[in-house]
Amino acid sequence: DVKVTQSSRYLVKRTGEKVFLECVQDMDHENMFWYRQDPGLGLRLIYFSYDVKMKEKGDIPEGYSVSREKKERFSLILESASTNQTSMYLCASSVWGGYTFGSGTRLTVV
Amino acid sequence: TQLLEQSPQFLSIQEGENLTVYCNSSSVFSSLQWYRQEPGEGPVLLVTVVTGGEVKKLKRLTFQFGDARKDSSLHITAAQPGDTGLYLCAGGSGNQFYFGTGTSLTVIP
Numbered sequence: 081d082v083k084v085t086q087s088s089r090y091l092v093k094r095t096g097e098k099v100f101l102e103c104v105q106d107m108d109h110e111n112m113f114w115y116r117q118d119p120g121l122g123l124r125l126i127y128f129s130y131d132v133k134m135k136e137k138g139d140i141p142e143g144y145s146v147s148r149e150k151k152e153r154f155s156l157i158l159e160s161a162s163t164n165q166t167s168m169y170l171c172a173s174s175v176w177g178g179y180t181f182g183s184g185t186r187l188t189v190v
Numbered sequence: 191t192q193l194l195e196q197s198p199q200f201l202s203i204q205e206g207e208n209l210t211v212y213c214n215s216s217s218v219f220s221s222l223q224w225y226r227q228e229p230g231e232g233p234v235l236l237v238t239v240v241t242g243g244e245v246k247k248l249k250r251l252t253f254q255f256g257d258a259r260k261d262s263s264l265h266i267t268a269a270q271p272g273d274t275g276l277y278l279c280a281g282g283s284g285n286q287f288y289f290g291t292g293t294s295l296t297v298i299p
Contacts, residue, residue, distance in 0.1 A: 181232030
């Protein structure tokens with residue numbers, strides 16, 4: 081069964097901490113994405129990558145960075161966590177025709 | 191900017207009833223997808239439609255893509271409690287899709 085695995089289901093971090101969210105896919109997909117999901121706002125694209133070492137900004141990249149050193153792994157980095165980054169973070173991978181999502185990481189910044 | 195509007199935002203119905211949810215946009219999409227998301231989980235792809243006017247059926251779920259490829263609907267026949275969840279539409283082209291805010295469906299036994 082194909083999978084996108086996010087390393088943590090729940091995280092609590094302090095304001096100002098550097099936070100790493102890891103995502104691994106086993107489907108050999110070229111494309112990987114990071115979204116955040118907030119009530120009333122839907123899924124908003126943070127960053128995406130179409131190839132190793134390639135990254136593109138999505139709609140809300142401020143305060144985030146990403147790393148794609150290997151095809152199967154796409155990491156989201158919160159450089160200095162803030163309370164407005166409390167959210168559900170979803171990683172996805174795709175070939176043409178549809179996304180496969182991970183189970184999400186619910187991040188709380190206190 | 192929200193490119194996709196979904197309605198209704200919330201829907202609560204009795205088991206056995208039929209329902210339709212809508213996804214509308216002013217933009218033309220090359221394809222449109224529907225996902226279902228259960229609490230605490232990531233969205234799961236239900237269907238992709240690519241041709242204007244296309245209708246796809248998945249058991250009790252019927253998906254339609256508008257002729258102009260700007261809108262879509264999802265119809266559920268004889269809803270069951272297992273259909274409860276957040277239904278998301280996503281429109282786009284190539285590899286990048288934009289998501290609607292979703293319809294939260296509750297089916298009461």
